[in-house]
Amino acid sequence: MxxxxxxxxxxxxxxxxxxxxxxxxxxxxxxxxxxxxxxxxxxxxxxxxxxxxxxxxxxxxxxxxxxxxxxxxxxxxxxYPAVAEDLTRMAVGMAAVEILHLATEHDEPHPEVFDLAIDLFKTLQNATQRYPNALYAYEVRLLGLLGFKPSLQQCVSCHGGLDTSGPAGRTLRLTANGVLCGNCGESSETGLLLSRASCAALASFQNVGGIASALRIVLSPEMSRELHNALQHLVQVHLTGMRQLKSEQIFSRIQS
Ligand SMILES: [Zn+2]
CATH class of the missing domain: 2.40.50.140 (Nucleic acid-binding proteins)
Known part of the structure; x- marks a missing residue:
């Protein structure tokens, strides 16, 4: 054929x-x-x-x-020659293709995943700032398209809202399936601590119309670090078989 x-x-x-x-x-x-x-x-x-x-x-x-x-x-x-022009864009592009390679099987079509990846590269080519945002949007949407959409609007355990439950200011916990509210998170030892602001930002990345819109989201360096770690965790658990990406070495070099 x-x-x-x-x-x-x-x-x-x-x-x-x-x-x-x-x-x-x-x-x-x-x-x-x-x-x-x-x-x-x-x-x-x-x-x-x-x-x-x-x-x-x-x-x-x-x-x-x-x-x-x-x-x-x-x-x-x-x-997308601009992707090779600086380390951050290069690391984002490398992560995108590496995750796709590890997360998909041969001969299983996923046209929406293809469109998402092309959207990422076109966005990176034209972007002038906040390149890691493009990766966050790509990763959280890829998780959804491949059947692992994390629950970020309500607690995965009690299904309650995230803003109202638990003492004010109590940090949320991110598990493989989504976020635990302040109350449920308090009695759990598993998962990564995630501030409410970072959880809300992650939900925004999940819901933006296209990857270019994700570049408008402003993150503090602390939130960016939290989101990077949270998504790295989810991607490893669900998509790469716990393998660390080669692009992570570049990211750690940029951050140090
Ligand atoms: Zn709960």
């Missing part, structure tokens, strides 16, 4: 002197690993298109039982 589909290049590996293996996240067919024969030769028309974080249109010769499919054509739809 010949598949023609838009795709985001998640990563590439050198396969031989002239060929590459690439993992593509395609819009219509999900994640597919392909062999790109001759892709490392400058003369091949698709050699410039197959780079991680590029948006491409791919033509794939696909056989259902085969692990590695054959890429027969690949044209560039969009490149």
């Amino acid at each position: 010949i598949l023609t589909t838009e795709a985001l290049v998640l990563r590439t590996l050198k396969y031989s002197e002239s060929s590459l293996i690439a993992t593509l996240f395609t819009r219509d067919h999900g994640k597919i690993s392909v062999l790109a024969k001759g892709a490392r030769r400058k003369s091949r028309p698709f050699s410039a298109a197959i780079e991680a974080m590029n948006h491409v249109r791919a033509v794939i010769y696909h056989k259902p039982q085969r692990e590695l499919q054959l890429l027969t054509q690949c044209d560039l739809v969009g490149r």
Whole structure:
């Protein structure tokens, strides 16, 4: 079968002197690993298109039982060179493709996830500030699209509201499924402490219309740190099989 589909290049590996293996996240067919024969030769028309974080249109010769499919054509739809210009944007982009790679199975289509990832890269390309916000919005929405939407408006245990329950100022706790109110959180030892303000910000990221709107949300450095840790925890529990992302090394370098 010949598949023609838009795709985001998640990563590439050198396969031989002239060929590459690439993992593509395609819009219509999900994640597919392909062999790109001759892709490392400058003369091949698709050699410039197959780079991680590029948006491409791919033509794939696909056989259902085969692990590695054959890429027969690949044209560039969009490149996001600004993402490589500074470390924070680069770390956000790397995290986005790395999470997709770890969180999705081969041949399982998720068009909304594809659209979310492209939205992230387009936003990063045009953004001038608050790049980590783009990652927070991407991660919390990805959790939802893949079936792990955290409950951030009401307590996951007693289903009560978060503002009214518990002593004023008492911190909330974030568990794998969502937030515990002040009362329920007090008697729990599990989960990460999360201020009410950070919880409200996380809910805003969950509800923004597109990733570009997430860049308007203003966070204090303390809230940004809390959100980063909270989402890192949720992403590891639900999406990456507890694996730490390579992009985390870049983030820790930026923060130190
Ligand atoms: Zn509760």
